[in-house]
Amino acid sequence: NLAEKLQRTLGKLRGRGKLTEQDVKEALREVRLALLEADVNYKVVSEFTARVRERAVGQEVMASLTPAHQVIKIVYEELAELMGGSRSKLELASRPPTIVMLAGLQGAGKTTSSAKLANLLRKQGHRPLLVAADVYRPAAIKQLQVLGDQLQIPVFSLGDQISPVDIAKAAVEHAHRHANDVVLLDTAGRLHVDEELMAELRAIDEAVSPHQILLVVDAMTGQDAVNVANSFNESLDIDGIILTKLDGDARGGAALSIKAVTGKPIKFAATSEKLDGLEPFYPERMASRILG
Amino acid sequence: LSSHKAIDEELFERLEELLIQADVGVDTTLRLVDDVKDEVRTKGITDSSLVRPILQTKIHEILTTHSSVFELPKTSPAVILVVGVNGAGKTTTIGKLAHRFKSEGHKVILGAGDTFRAAAIEQLEIWAERVGVDIVKHQPGADPAAVAYDAIQAGRARQCDVVIIDTAGRLQTKTNLMRELEKIGRVVEREVGEEGAEVLLVVDATTGQNALSQAKLFSEAVDVSGLVLAKLDGTAKGGIIIAIAAELELPVKFIGIGEAYEDLRDFDADEFAAALFD
Ligand SMILES: Nc1nc2c(ncn2[C@@H]2O[C@H](COP(=O)(O)OP(=O)(O)OP(=O)(O)O)[C@@H](O)[C@H]2O)c(=O)[nH]1
């Protein structure tokens, strides 16, 4: 692992004066490899290692640490700080209903995450309404209805012959009439380069002004995470990210890439297929996971 | 790359960057670039415009170690088992495969082997209806191995020559789910023999290095014979299949380039290698 590799490069003497330029250079070569193997974006890795180099060179090596551990400590802190941030919970509107829109690539976990989020909100005393706004994928509406039934949470649907924009508008009216204080719009998976479908998301945004737009991203996403997050963010000015399938063993470097490039916070971590599998995002845990 | 005039360290760094950004991964990238450097040195090449074709050729070699032509087993029926992690594109790929084989004159039947996920059976039923093929299904929560068995029996009874079996998405690290998959694989093998089944692992083109672990662990559970690289119509390059080919010798048989049942193509190693540079 990274700690062992760095021990070999930087030696085992503790509290050995200051970190030299050479120490840091050697260490960062290993850190760079670890981050790339963890799927962190190539350019983000270069920027990140440059920051660490600035912080590390000339730093006093603490008496209790080896130079290797000192560098890892700096890297871990920088990573956690980069991915952290105070806006990592779901902010509710001052006047209900809060409208949340979930968007992202095909298969990322939007439908499941919508249901999980509804479950979480209901446990916190809210009255969520799930909205089936995916009119394209076969049995997408049925999928959300089955999940809603399992949770005993209402699912609003107008079938698959009505436009998602009209479904969203009608859902918000329905929420007002039925005192649902959170509306969760599940949208169809789409490519960030599909102009028509990206325009559809903007049209939904225009029509109902969601208070929170959450980009749902698969934790195993590779180098392309940056392109996807950038496009969705430029198109919609997203409020945050849900990172899914963290119960696998993907290192999840996409988390760092996306935060570094968009500045938007990761709000939730999805860690199972079950409907209680949604937790707040812990940047320190993610930092250790990425470093492997 | 084309603007780079000299064959120097910077050129090779740019190649590394390109490959890593294509999700080829560090190990495979370094190995490829070292091979290119060796060839440039031993052949005394000085023209930098020759470097890219050399790299493309090496990638092509790795990708064609095993045939990427999909061979339908000669047994009657032939069985195709489709596996992979959650959301990769399995069910949609089965719709595409069903359409492909039906339009080639085969009689196809589907097995709704995802008995777990919400509306998974309904999703495959819609594909069966759209393509015009029969489907075998049990109730949600049923034993997927039993569905696989029934689909093969129904296929025999109805003179189908292709049976395509869907399975639930599963992360490769979930040992109980991988054991369930092994059981499905054993049932299929018992019914049509090793030579009667093709096992396709569907990999999402946006996946990074984890796809290598997926290929390894799925291959330990079932006899994966080929990959389907889905969602190649996005901007991800899917370079991880080069690492998978290099380390596991697993060929890509098909690529998915969209959500409609026509959006399936045979894998073309030349096109793929060239597209890495777009
Ligand atoms: N293991 C695991 N599986 C998950 C998680 N989140 C979602 N899934 C599974 O991933 C697959 C895809 O999830 P969906 O919710 O259908 O994804 P989606 O983004 O709505 O897909 P599209 O609507 O087709 O774009 C399903 O099999 C889910 O059960 C997670 O956190 N962990």
Ligand SMILES: Nc1nc2c(ncn2[C@@H]2O[C@H](COP(=O)(O)OP(=O)(O)OP(=O)(O)O)[C@@H](O)[C@H]2O)c(=O)[nH]1
């Ligand atoms: N753009 C694009 N989307 C695809 C492709 N293949 C599948 N999809 C989409 O990806 C999403 C997931 O596809 P599924 O077929 O449900 O994936 P799956 O592997 O069966 O998912 P689970 O059964 O939940 O594990 C759907 O929205 C599909 O339409 C492809 O080649 N291109």
Ligand SMILES: [Mg+2]
């Ligand atoms: Mg969905």
Ligand SMILES: [Mg+2]
């Ligand atoms: Mg499926």
